[in-house]
Amino acid sequence: MKAVLFLLSLSLIHSSKSECNLTPSEWCKTWDTAKACQVEEQCLEFYSRVTNTKSSSSTVQLELYYESLCGGCRDFLTGQLFPTWVMLNEILNVTLVPYGNAMEKNDSGKFEYQCQHGPEECLGNMMETCVTYYLKDITAYFPVVFCMEGAVNVTMALDACLTIYEPSLSSKKVMECVNGDLGKKLMHQNALKTDSLKPQHEFVPWIVFNGKHTEELQNRAQTALFNLVCDTYTGPKPDACLHKDGIPLKKDRLCLK
Numbered sequence: 675m676k677a678v679l680f681l682l683s684l685s686l687i688h689s690s691k692s693e694c695n696l697t698p699s700e701w702c703k704t705w706d707t708a709k710a711c712q713v714e715e716q717c718l719e720f721y722s723r724v725t726n727t728k729s730s731s732s733t734v735q736l737e738l739y740y741e742s743l744c745g746g747c748r749d750f751l752t753g754q755l756f757p758t759w760v761m762l763n764e765i766l767n768v769t770l771v772p773y774g775n776a777m778e779k780n781d782s783g784k785f786e787y788q789c790q791h792g793p794e795e796c797l798g799n800m801m802e803t804c805v806t807y808y809l810k811d812i813t814a815y816f817p818v819v820f821c822m823e824g825a826v827n828v829t830m831a832l833d834a835c836l837t838i839y840e841p842s843l844s845s846k847k848v849m850e851c852v853n854g855d856l857g858k859k860l861m862h863q864n865a866l867k868t869d870s871l872k873p874q875h876e877f878v879p880w881i882v883f884n885g886k887h888t889e890e891l892q893n894r895a896q897t898a899l900f901n902l903v904c905d906t907y908t909g910p911k912p913d914a915c916l917h918k919d920g921i922p923l924k925k926d927r928l929c930l931k
C-alpha cells in the first residue's frame with residue numbers, strides 16, 4: 675500500500691493541470707487524469723486498496739507473457755495492467771512472465787539466453803525475475819516492475835525503483851541472482867512456461883485471460899482491461915467497477931516474434 679502512495683506522489687511530480695476541467699468526482703476515475711491533476715489527497719483512498727487477491731473461484735486470472743524492452747509490453751504493463759490491478763487487485767490475480775520472444779540454449783548443462791532486443795533486454799527480464807523471486811508477494815514486486823518498465827532506461831532504473839518501493843531488497847542482492855545460477859534457473863522456468871503456451875505465442879505482450887488466449891480477449895485486454903476484468907468477474911462487483919472506463923483506452927502495440 676505504501677508503495678502505491680509513493681507511486682502516486684512520484685508520478686504527480688511532472689504534471690500539468692491542463693486536463694483538470696472536471697469535477698472532483700471525475701479526477702480519480704482514470705489513471706492519467708489523477709496523474710495530471712495533482713489530486714493526491716482525493717485519490718489516495720481510491721488508489722491505495724492494495725490487498726492480496728482473495729482466492730475464490732471467480733477471481734479473474736491474467737498471465738502476461740512479455741519482454742522487458744518491448745514498447746508494446748511496456749505500454750500495456752504500465753498503462754493498462756498495473757493501474758487496473760491497483761484498483762481491482764481484490765478480484766484480479768496477475769502473473770508476470772518476463773521472457774517473451776527470447777530463446778534458450780542449453781550449452782552443455784548451462785542455460786544461455788538470447789533476447790529480441792539484445793542482451794540488455796535479457797538483463798531486464800532477469801532483474802525482474804529475481805526481484806519477483808525475492809519479494810514473492812505481488813503487492814511488493816509489481817510496483818518495482820512497474821517502476822522499471824515505466825522508466826526511460828529499464829535496467830538502469832533497478833536501483834532507484836528498489837530504493838523507492840522496496841528498500842529492504844538491495845540491488846546488489848538482485849544482481850547476484852542475475853549473474854548467478856539462480857537467475858538462470860529461474861529464467862528457465864519462464865522459458866518452459868512460455869514455450870508450453872497453447873496456442874503458442876505469436877507476439878508480445880501475449881495475454882492469457884482466465885486460462886485462455888483468443889484474439890478477442892487479447893484486443894479487449896489491450897484496449898479496455900479494466901472493463902474486461904469488471905465484466906468477467908462473476909462475484910459481487912467491487913466499488914471500483916462502478917467507475918466504468920476507469921483506465922483510458924489505449925491503442926495496441928505489439929512486438930512480433
Ligand SMILES: *[C@@H]1O[C@H](CO)[C@@H](O)[C@H](O)[C@H]1NC(C)=O
Binds near residue numbers: 735
Ligand atoms: C494466482 O495465480 C497463480 C498462478 O499463476 C496461482 O498459483 C494462484 O493460486 C492464484 N491465486 C488466486 C488467488 O487465484
Ligand SMILES: *[C@@H]1O[C@H](CO)[C@@H](O)[C@H](O)[C@H]1NC(C)=O
Binds near residue numbers: 780781782783784
Ligand atoms: C542440458 O544439457 C545437458 C548435457 O549437455 C543435459 O544433461 C541436460 O539434461 C540438458 N538439460 C535440459 C533441461 O535439457
Ligand SMILES: *[C@@H]1O[C@H](CO)[C@@H](O)[C@H](O)[C@H]1NC(C)=O
Binds near residue numbers: 794827829830
Ligand atoms: C541504459 O543504461 C545502461 C547503463 O548506463 C546503458 O548501457 C544502456 O545502453 C542504456 N540503455 C538504453 C536503452 O538507453
